[in-house]
């Protein structure tokens with residue numbers, strides 16, 4: 001029997017993991033996939049040969065620097081749920097990639113190192129989630145090592161994030177004696193490792209709990225748990241969905257403790273695919289007609305073919321293999337002949353995908369970040385953000401004969417979101433903008449490896465870039481006309497104002513009150 005759209009949507013969970021580097025995001029991801037196993041939706045998917053181990057050369061950067069540059073997408077199944085886990089780059093130089101990814105999730109897991117608490121990058125990513133009203137489940141990791149006191153960890157989350165906490169599990173033991181988790185709402189325990197089921201117990205003083213703890217820790221555990229019950233807030237799903245409260249789980253990704261607790265929590269109360277706001281209306285996840293948006297492009301995953309994979313999040317309906325979809329930006333039809341699901345190291349052709357699913361669509365440059373696909377309706381999804389670059393450079397080409405090729409290559413890199421590209425109005429050479437310096441390294445490496453274009457970067461005269469707009473088009477034109485040398489157009493043709501420094505920007509903003517200068521632009 002084929003599943004209805006409503007049922008398919010109800011069981012999907014699309015989430016990201018946010019963490020400071022080293023907190024254990026990679027380890028936890030591996031364990032989620034291990035417990036989840038590869039997705040096998042009977043009749044829906046067809047295995048395809050594993051091709052992803054042949055990764056392209058430019059990913060050398062990633063390996064050499066020991067960082068994850070690329071946002072990958074992994075689908076797995078656990079119980080009745082289908083999970084789409086969107087991985088985000090750990091390095092802050094790729095922050096804009098992370099923010100775009102967060103525009104495609106419905107919830108996030110915040111991983112905290114139990115000894116370190118809230119670290120700077122956790123805080124920053126949390127703030128992005130809060131802006132987008134993304135509900136957060138907290139996983140306190142590394143409980144098998146010396147950790148802070150459990151109440152202290154909860155206090156720190158509350159104080160630093162201004163977020164209520166509801167501990168759902170309590171660690172049984174800590175450090176060397178960490179041996180499982182006690183589930184507060186149901187009074188049940190689960191020993192770590194691979195124990196599938198929780199065992200119901202009468203309370204923290206039960207023999208089963210005692211059996212998990214050394215003698216001298218038993219009394220303290222009972223007292224702690226009683227205090228936790230009295231002092232901590234109970235879980236309130238509404239408050240969680242609204243982003244005011246985070247349920248907290250304790251575990252050790254390395255030793256498989258608490259990982260099942262976490263997956264089950266996501267299945268039980270993380271939100272199913274949301275309704276998605278478009279320019280003219282709200283699209284409901286269970287509507288019959290397919291709609292989707294592109295939030296990431298990844299190129300040359302297979303160096304033998306110049307393939308470009310656009311990652312789309314399905315927002316409604318059924319995305320079926322072979323269907324025709326309308327690319328709203330151009331009005332053209334495209335065939336979705338080979339949409340793909342991604343796993344840890346393999347991809348398989350997807351026959352059907354539903355709201356919340358993230359599928360890769362191979363294409364040769366037709367799709368751009370922020371694009372909307374529909375079955376014909378003229379709607380545009382918003383909310384995939386573009387951040388004003390913090391570093392602006394001109395690209396210097398060794399061989400002037402290749403200027404045209406460079407132009408094309410830069411255009412493609414910009415469409416993929418590797419860098420942003422700005423074309424000055426005065427006809428001077430293009431300027432590339434990035435949020436983090438490592439993006440320039442990626443650009444350089446890719447231009448050399450994929451296009452045979454060795455380049456260097458020159459400092460541009462500008463350091464600040466802002467999108468400009470005004471209620472009155474005439475006023476905007478007047479501003480543009482009187483600042484020709486400092487105006488450029490982005491990939492969509494939208495104007496930006498380039499300033500030599502923040503002071504220059506403030507000066508102009510003071511003089512031109514009707515012009516708005518913005519640092520974030522939603523893709524359209």
Ligand code: GDP
Pocket residue numbers: 019020021022023024025026027028090141142143144145251252253254255
């Ligand atoms: P990421 O940078 O957040 O992806 O962190 P990793 O998953 O790469 O983990 C960083 C380091 O912490 C690695 O050496 C892991 O083996 C270790 N680690 C991760 N989870 C745990 C855990 O639960 N307990 C302990 N003791 N080490 C862990």
